[in-house]
Amino acid sequence: MALTPSNMLPLGTKAPEFSLVDTKDNKIKSLQDLKGKTGTLVMFICNHCPFVIHVNEELVRLANDYQSKGINCIAISSNDVVNYPQDGPDQMKQHAIDNHYPFPYLYDETQDIAKAYDAACTPDFFLFNSDLNLVYAGQLDGSRPGNGIPVTGEDLRSAIDGLVNNSPINQNQKPSMGCNIKWK
Template identity: 75%
Template sequence: MARTESNMLPLGTKAPDFSLVDTKDDQVKSLDKLKGTTGTLVMFICNHCPFVVHVSSELSQLAKDYISKGIKCIAISSNDVENYPQDAPHLMKQNAIENEYIFPYLYDQTQEVAKAYDAACTPDFFLFDDKLELVYAGQLDDSRPGNGIPVTGEDIRAAMDALVDNKPVSKDQKPSMGCNIKWK
């Protein structure tokens, strides 16, 4: 498993728009229709990455904990499914059901959305405020597969709580780490 850090898109960056197919219901969904009233967490994930598998239950819990607070979560997989068939859309749908993802799990077939966000790894996280301006780009928490640190979502939860409480999000942000996005 190759360890790749996120690229840390500059804070204040406007969320690149997209319209992608949600593998859960085969409907095209746009950022404008999916965004939250308080904030929007865009997560680049996939099915097979050990880093994503390690945190998948926390991703599900994050969405459940913050949807009532106006923060919506959106997951996107941009991996090359020709060389990584375990990330194919029909398996994304199955994965979403198994992990109780209440958020859309979108397929970025052209990889253009990942490029627009400068996403580098899975998982890669981008938290935007109500104006779709980036306030957090970084790790979920310090837990990694095999390091013995429990998965808590501490870093992202602190940023999401700041948004909910209308307070500034700390600029002290550590890059996410995971498997590299599987480019075509």
């Protein structure tokens, strides 16, 4: 497992469009179909990464907490499934069921969407406003597997609260850290 920081896409960047298969129902879904009224959180995750496993429960809590406030969450897996078959679409569907994902879990088979977002690691978080302009790119919180810091989601939650409450979002954003995306 290679510890990789996110690339920190510049704030204000327009969300790249996509149409991907949602492994939960096997239907094609686009960014326009899934965007939230207030904001949209795009998360690059996968099934096997210990960093994602470490925060899975908080991702579910966060999505459930903010959905009623107009924030929609979207999870995307872009890993190479030839070398990492545990991240394949069938396994993604089961993983979403097992973890009670309240958000779509999309499969980026070509890896084009991860490249468009300049995603580098799992988990990697991109929060967009109602106009799909990037307002936050960074870590969920300071917790990592084994560092003893509790998973709270405080950094990402602070940014979402700012978006929901129309208040300033801290511009000093710390990169997410995790396993590198498994490129083909």
